[in-house]
Amino acid sequence: MTSKATAGSQSSLREANRSLVLQTVQRWGGLTQVELVAATGLSPATVSTIVRDLLSAGLVDTAVTTRSGRRAQLVTVARRVGLAVGIHVGHRHLRIALGDFAHEVVAEQSLPLPTDHRVDTTLDRAALLVVDLLERVGASLDEITGVGVGVPAPVDSATGLISVRGIMRGWDEVHLGQTLSKRIGRPVFVDNDANLGALAESTLGAAKAFRDSVYVRASYGVGAGIVIDGRVHRGFAGTAGEIGHVQVNSAGAICGCGNRGCLDTVVGAAALVESLRVNRGALALRDVIQLANEGDQGCARVVADAGAQIGAVVAGLGQAVNPQIVVVGGELAETGELLLGPMREAITRRIPVNQIAPLEVVPAALGGRAEVVGALLLALQAADVEVRVDGEDEVEVG
Numbered sequence: 001m002t003s004k005a006t007a008g009s010q011s012s013l014r015e016a017n018r019s020l021v022l023q024t025v026q027r028w029g030g031l032t033q034v035e036l037v038a039a040t041g042l043s044p045a046t047v048s049t050i051v052r053d054l055l056s057a058g059l060v061d062t063a064v065t066t067r068s069g070r071r072a073q074l075v076t077v078a079r080r081v082g083l084a085v086g087i088h089v090g091h092r093h094l095r096i097a098l099g100d101f102a103h104e105v106v107a108e109q110s111l112p113l114p115t116d117h118r119v120d121t122t123l124d125r126a127a128l129l130v131v132d133l134l135e136r137v138g139a140s141l142d143e144i145t146g147v148g149v150g151v152p153a154p155v156d157s158a159t160g161l162i163s164v165r166g167i168m169r170g171w172d173e174v175h176l177g178q179t180l181s182k183r184i185g186r187p188v189f190v191d192n193d194a195n196l197g198a199l200a201e202s203t204l205g206a207a208k209a210f211r212d213s214v215y216v217r218a219s220y221g222v223g224a225g226i227v228i229d230g231r232v233h234r235g236f237a238g239t240a241g242e243i244g245h246v247q248v249n250s251a252g253a254i255c256g257c258g259n260r261g262c263l264d265t266v267v268g269a270a271a272l273v274e275s276l277r278v279n280r281g282a283l284a285l286r287d288v289i290q291l292a293n294e295g296d297q298g299c300a301r302v303v304a305d306a307g308a309q310i311g312a313v314v315a316g317l318g319q320a321v322n323p324q325i326v327v328v329g330g331e332l333a334e335t336g337e338l339l340l341g342p343m344r345e346a347i348t349r350r351i352p353v354n355q356i357a358p359l360e361v362v363p364a365a366l367g368g369r370a371e372v373v374g375a376l377l378l379a380l381q382a383a384d385v386e387v388r389v390d391g392e393d394e395v396e397v398g
Helices: 002-028 033-040 044-056 119-137 176-184 193-203 263-267 269-275 285-293 297-321 331-335 337-350 367-382
Strands: 060-067 070-077 083-089 093-100 105-112 144-151 188-192 213-218 222-228 231-233 325-329 360-363 385-389 393-397
Touching: 002 033, 002 044, 002 070, 002 367, 033 044, 033 070, 044 060, 083 119, 083 193, 083 367, 093 119, 093 367, 105 119, 105 367, 119 144, 119 176, 144 176, 144 193, 144 367, 176 188, 188 193, 188 367, 193 213, 193 222, 193 231, 193 325, 193 367, 213 297, 213 331, 222 263, 222 297, 263 269, 263 297, 269 285, 269 297, 285 297, 285 331, 297 331, 297 337, 325 337, 325 367, 331 337, 331 367, 337 360
Parallel strands: 083 144, 144 188, 213 325, 325 360
Antiparallel strands: 060 070, 083 093, 093 105, 213 222, 222 231, 385 393
């Protein structure tokens, strides 16, 4: 009896350790064996044995790389485990990326969307683009482990419903995950796009070296994603980080959320182009960004003022969360220091200087792709990859 119990315990421990190693590689896309030891807490000998077994079973791939000038063995999840899809539904664009468990994007496509695009039409387009990308790389829907979707509104991750009415007109009361899942027959996970930008930048981008960070998406509206101790903090029903709906002018315009004078009514695309209408005529947000970068003083002034307003609100969030870094993405971030300079100054002026760890404000390393990459990561991390040890190795993705 004792020997059987011991054997069973050892088998369970081996299985747990193998799952831990595989899931760690899955989360980070690729790690050397030394990095795996640090990330899992297992001994170098145990990690080496597990990697060798997983490689033999075809569950991971290895390649020679360098770390700190020394040769090392990089471990990545084998493609046969599956692919994932990331979808970003923006105010005026749809972007889709197909990627693997090594966090490599193997195909990508985007297309413009009309103002107030309909939910059914947009999801139909997304489903068609997914099939198109799969055909392009010679894969099938059966290889997709999951689909991540980002939208510019707070989302209740438990239901896939937008949790604040009016922000995306016509999209309220629609179970986005269920609706898209019926179209493509794969599991779908939905989140706010700023949260996904935060996930991408903290995993692969400018905030990778930090445990606590804030990602600010400055686009047609403004939102923030908060990362605490390496994990995205969404809050109850997904409304954490909704800085676009912080009131900045009690006598201001009515916002889509129903409140008055929200930050979005001051620095959102509609407000920016309207402030330039008299002198510049009818412009789109892309026009404002391009003209500002080309030296147009009026457009540059509008962008700078927006940066200062956003910075003032982010400062309050920074005092509450105390991040190590603020990463700024979205279309407005394409203006670089025109936006970031005033934003950084407004934050610094309002937050006490931390002599040990001064707050950094930097552009997104992934640029305009942060949200779609984050959607891809959401799908990859949501896919439950397990290794069973029961005579032979199997991979279950569910």
